[in-house]
Amino acid sequence: MTEDDEKRTALVLSQGDEEVTAAVVHALERDGWRVTRVDGDVAAITDPGLTIHGVVYLPGLLSSGGYPQKVEPAVSLLELVDLLRPHLADRHQGGSRVVAVGSRDWLGWPSRPLAAAQSAALVAAVRSLALAHGQAGVTVNAVIGLLVDAAERRDIGPAHGTHLYEPVPLTGEPVEPDDIAAAVAFFLDDRSGYITGQILHCCGGASLLSSLSA
DSSP states (O other): OOTTTTSOEEEEEESSOHHHHHHHHHHHHHTTOEEEEEESOGGGOOOTTOOBSEEEEEOSTTSTTSSOTTOOHHHHHHHHHHHHGGGBOOGGGTOEEEEEEEEGGGGOOTTOHHHHHHHHHHHHHHHHHHHHHGGGTEEEEEEEEOOTTHHHHHHHOSOTTSSOOOOOOTTSSOOOHHHHHHHHHHHHSGGGTTOOSOEEEOSTTGGGGTTOOO
16 A cells, blocks of 8 residues: 555535635645545546545635625535535544635625625535534534635725724734635544534634624
8 A cells, every 4th residue: 555545535626715725735735635626516526436534615705706606605515515425434434524615704794795695504504514414423614714805895995884894804914825724624634523513713803803893
């Protein structure tokens, strides 16, 4: 058996957020994963003998504009897990990890109600999938970030018709793709096997400012 044969397999499905996707792939490869990246249609994976230990779903909710075009993230995640379920390593095989990457907008934002609805639905799907598959050894979690242009949007002024400014990190530095990738890698780590159905905000504290003019 070669070293490559011993690597765990991770599937990264990207429907947007190119910089974050690239950072996730790099982080997982650095951690020793064998990474298969799929842009768009995961149905192309037809190998019946494939065993997957990690799945990362990036629907594009962090891109400028706040929501992906022609994609319903929650439905896509449900369909993805349903399609891949026969391939996901079960408890006897060491279990498997599913991570979705969403947006802080799930907490609500006046100028992006569609993005907020899509992001909130994704969170609900993550929690429901965690309940459905936990006993099989499949964990499901979400990493929540900021829009890539949050700081620029704040500089424009308050959201139309309100006094509310775009939330930006309290930490003083912007959240980078590598930060999101590190949070994803945390959920995929073997040591995170007892963490499921959780929502991790990797936003520099911006989630604390939801619906506040700060």
